[in-house]
Amino acid sequence: MKRKGRKISDAKQDLVLEILPKIEIKDLENDVLLEELKSEQEKPVNLEIGYGSGEHLAMQAEYHDDEIFVGCEPYFNGTAKLLTEIRNREIENIIIYQDDALLLLDELPDNFLSKLFILFPDPWPKRRHYKRRIIKEENIKIFAKKLKPGGLLRIATDHANYASWIIAKMIKSESFDWEADKVGDWYKEPKEWTSTKYQRKALAGDTYYFFDFKKLT
Numbered sequence: 001m002k003r004k005g006r007k008i009s010d011a012k013q014d015l016v017l018e019i020l021p022k023i024e025i026k027d028l029e030n031d032v033l034l035e036e037l038k039s040e041q042e043k044p045v046n047l048e049i050g051y052g053s054g055e056h057l058a059m060q061a062e063y064h065d066d067e068i069f070v071g072c073e074p075y076f077n078g079t080a081k082l083l084t085e086i087r088n089r090e091i092e093n094i095i096i097y098q099d100d101a102l103l104l105l106d107e108l109p110d111n112f113l114s115k116l117f118i119l120f121p122d123p124w125p126k127r128r129h130y131k132r133r134i135i136k137e138e139n140i141k142i143f144a145k146k147l148k149p150g151g152l153l154r155i156a157t158d159h160a161n162y163a164s165w166i167i168a169k170m171i172k173s174e175s176f177d178w179e180a181d182k183v184g185d186w187y188k189e190p191k192e193w194t195s196t197k198y199q200r201k202a203l204a205g206d207t208y209y210f211f212d213f214k215k216l217t
Helices: 010-018 032-038 055-063 076-089 101-107 127-132 136-144 160-171
Strands: 045-049 067-071 094-097 113-119 146-159 174-179 208-217
Touching: 010 076, 045 055, 055 067, 055 076, 055 094, 055 113, 067 101, 067 146, 076 094, 101 113, 101 136, 113 136, 136 146, 136 160, 146 160, 160 208
Parallel strands: 045 067, 045 113, 067 094, 113 146
Antiparallel strands: 146 208, 174 208
């Protein structure tokens, strides 16, 4: 479900009317754009769950303009900011879905995605809310099902407890290989990286964790 925050400016509203209808998957049952995406066989297709304000998604799409990037984000204000980046950078390889990413993943073919990004998801820090974390056994199985063999699952968090949780859940999976070569590799930003709005909010000394997992055959 699309969620709205603060009222957007008239300029961004114009972008919503001009650009969004051309690049948004709206109906999972009868959407031409979705059907075209599912039939894509030439270009790699990548997906970011929770793109926030869209900085990372726009960077990836601009750098890899021969690939397709799908972004899922239920908060409308972030989408409005992403549309500004798409217009300013003349990006033509982004598709948007403004709802629960798991619903969209369910519609995509198996062994379909080349990269899956989950960056700074809600850590749900209270123990009674752990079941709401997106990194959990049943979802990891879905991610493995939808990624191609050799595909990349990249997860980032700034929450130490969640980082430990991610490691514990992922190393139990027989579908992924952790790409870290040595202790401490998970503190290094990936080569292709741009800081996000949520990362910049906590730049006063917080630790960031970056995990790359490869889908096994």
